[in-house]
Amino acid sequence: MQTFFQYNWMVREEWYRWCEELSEEELLQTRTGGVGCILHTLFHIVDVEWSWIRLIQGKPDFVGSFDDYKSLNQVRKLDSEFRSEVENFVSNWDDGMENRLFYDTLPDGRIVTDTWGEVIRHVIAHEIHHIGQLSIWAREVGKKPISANFIGRGLISHSNK
Amino acid sequence: MQTFFQYNWMVREEWYRWCEELSEEELLQTRTGGVGCILHTLFHIVDVEWSWIRLIQGKPDFVGSFDDYKSLNQVRKLDSEFRSEVENFVSNWDDGMENRLFYDTLPDGRIVTDTWGEVIRHVIAHEIHHIGQLSIWAREVGKKPISANFIGRGLISHSNK
Numbered sequence: 001m002q003t004f005f006q007y008n009w010m011v012r013e014e015w016y017r018w019c020e021e022l023s024e025e026e027l028l029q030t031r032t033g034g035v036g037c038i039l040h041t042l043f044h045i046v047d048v049e050w051s052w053i054r055l056i057q058g059k060p061d062f063v064g065s066f067d068d069y070k071s072l073n074q075v076r077k078l079d080s081e082f083r084s085e086v087e088n089f090v091s092n093w094d095d096g097m098e099n100r101l102f103y104d105t106l107p108d109g110r111i112v113t114d115t116w117g118e119v120i121r122h123v124i125a126h127e128i129h130h131i132g133q134l135s136i137w138a139r140e141v142g143k144k145p146i147s148a149n150f151i152g153r154g155l156i157s158h159s160n161k
Numbered sequence: 162m163q164t165f166f167q168y169n170w171m172v173r174e175e176w177y178r179w180c181e182e183l184s185e186e187e188l189l190q191t192r193t194g195g196v197g198c199i200l201h202t203l204f205h206i207v208d209v210e211w212s213w214i215r216l217i218q219g220k221p222d223f224v225g226s227f228d229d230y231k232s233l234n235q236v237r238k239l240d241s242e243f244r245s246e247v248e249n250f251v252s253n254w255d256d257g258m259e260n261r262l263f264y265d266t267l268p269d270g271r272i273v274t275d276t277w278g279e280v281i282r283h284v285i286a287h288e289i290h291h292i293g294q295l296s297i298w299a300r301e302v303g304k305k306p307i308s309a310n311f312i313g314r315g316l317i318s319h320s321n322k
Binding site: 003004007032033034099101112113114117118121124125126128129131133135136137138139140145148149150151152158 | 292
């Protein structure tokens with residue numbers, strides 16, 4: 001489970017560096033699908049990861065708006081502010097937490113039950129999905145997207161690599 | 162690990178049903194990014210999943226070309242032909258297989274080492290990434306994409322849901 005987070009953080013960092021070569025206009029330009037622009041996608045990934053990990057622990061989630069984080073530096077700064085708490089949670093993850101229950105109150109008032117195992121996988125898949133969207137928009141701006149490969153990143157150690 | 166495969170198969174099946182409402186022309190139309198069209202993406206996901214699971218077991222992989230599978234029914238048929246073998250492998254997955262080594266000969270002749278744990282995560286992330294690309298193209302054809310949510314699918318059982 002932890003290695004998926006490490007993968008996501010590594011890929012996300014590469015996308016931040018990729019974004020450095022784009023103008024602010026390109027980062028904020030409205031695009032078809034997803035949350036509608038490149039930088040908002042990265043903000044959304046950071047927001048959702050942190051919020052879920054806060055929520056299942058019964059802590060208040062993030063209520064900031066993208067309107068206040070409309071530059072690459074602001075998104076990276078927010079990410080780095082959240083990261084240590086997320087890393088701490090993820091590194092202390094163990095199989096015994098898989099079946100803990102989280103009662104989620106939906107906007108319409110219904111209460112649904114998720115296991116922590118579901119929530120953690122939701123967070124992992126959420127980022128990979130949105131990064132897939134960035135890879136299409138990358139080609140639209142004429143640039144090669146960051147590789148989504150999990151292999152070849154040294155994420156799992158093996159002696160005779 | 163298994164639940165990520167179940168998630169991918171469930172989402173993939175929903176995309177197949179989603180594709181039923183598109184014309185063959187829309188399914189095959191050249192699009193920006195990814196492998197270039199909706200149906201080819203689904204074919205590629207099926208091909209890559211099966212091929213990796215064959216390769217790490219030392220079995221020959223799939224050598225078919227998308228040119229021979231250019232209809233939704235053909236891709237679904239191929240998927241169903243491969244599925245039982247993939248399901249069997251995934252359902253027998255255990256933590257002891259994580260660190261088994263796979264020696265991969267690259268096109269340039271170099272040999273790299275991956276663990277089975279890396280390969281299995283690569284396959285999982287690969288599909289989620291490409292499905293993210295489909296979600297952008299869905300909006301381009303004016304249709305709502307399939308939800309990428311992991312939660313809410315009943316993938317992990319809990320008593321008081």
